[in-house]
Amino acid sequence: MQRWQQAEVLLIGGSAGSFKLFFSIVKHVDVDINKIIILVMHRKKNFFSEIEKLFSEHSRIYIKEIADKDVLQRNTIFIAPANYHTLIEKEGYFSLDVSDPVWYSKPSIDVTFDSAAEVFNERCVAILLSGANQDGAEGLLKLRQAGSLTIAQDPSEAEMAEMPRSAINLGAAELVLSAEDIYKLIRT
């Protein structure tokens, strides 16, 4: 797919039921993917999860939990930290924000997707995975309107269908793909 090849950014959001998919995606990412990869997962504060460590052990490329003002760079997987929203600045770096949760979530997928829509336009591929609420659906719509290639996981196979289904109902998803097809896309 030409749009996949040309995209500079791969942006993925997910919540309940998406962990295994994130893990598989991270494993499938090749060293020469040449994209900035940003993952937003709903995570609990004070739950000192070892996600970054676990992912690092199984990834061929560099994994970084986002700190404020980190510079976006290719061939790196950036993970949104717990208890902050992650925003993207036009100058090419991340900004964090501690304001109220959105959809009971901090990080919120909508917040990052909205801000990505302002910056990346058609340079981005965004995927919304399984989840039990509507976070990310509106953000995905904004990305689609901004020209990004937007993808929702097929709700019929998602562990929690609500999140991708909300996106599809809003008309936010240009493609609806199974997990297998998402892995395939990432490997091309």
Next chain:
Amino acid sequence: MKVQLSGITPEELNELTTLVKEVHGFDFSDYGKASLTRRVSRIMSLKKLSFYELKHRIVNAEGFFQHFLEEVTVNVTEMFRDPNFYRSVNELVVPYLSTYQHIKIWTAGCSSGEEVYSLAILLREAGIKHKCFIYGTDINTEVLKEARKGIYSFRKIKSYTENYMYTGLKGSLTDHFTIMYDAATIHSELKQDTLFSVHNLVSDGVFNEFQLITCRNVFIYFDNKLQERILDLFYHSLAPHGFLCLGSKETIRSEAFRKKFKVINSKENIYQKIGI
């Protein structure tokens, strides 16, 4: 008239920051644009204001600017947010502070006071609170009123108790509060020797010399240039070997300032001033 419910352009944001600076003297021009845009859009959407109406109110409506200031700056805070930070302060900073006769502390961007009182509780449990004076400053007068009261909802205290549990401190958070119905009031001895006052990091200067400065989750709203300016303010406000604590995701990036501070804890971003 068509009311734009969300989203303002970068040009409109510039126009707004210039207006606010000229009319009210608050300078947001070096704030991070992504968050500022989101905050301003949110106010417009909540109040159902067009960009034109927003500008008009900022200039003309009595009291609106104070409200705007409160909404545009983020005032979300918790007691014992990032429990590992408090654990590190207790283990790495308190032993050093204990050697002083008088300890002056500044919490910059204190919002409704949760961080000031968290420190007060930690210092009290460490047995050195009586030697400490804590200044809490913020640019919002309204949140400072909340801070002075020290009254928090019981629902919040429940979530703060969870944070406290992870700090490794030996006491119990509720020992420091009087709980009545759904409100918890911090004990008056913890309010003793605290002072809450207005201070704008962008425009105000050094006002005292401190052994410890905490400024957590404030830098995230500033661009790199402004962060550096405020690091300079903190550097000059610290006593020799004084400590600076930034948020858990905020590091000193400037080369010049990396040389002026020693890293005490790289994960929690606790620094110590080198030299005088």
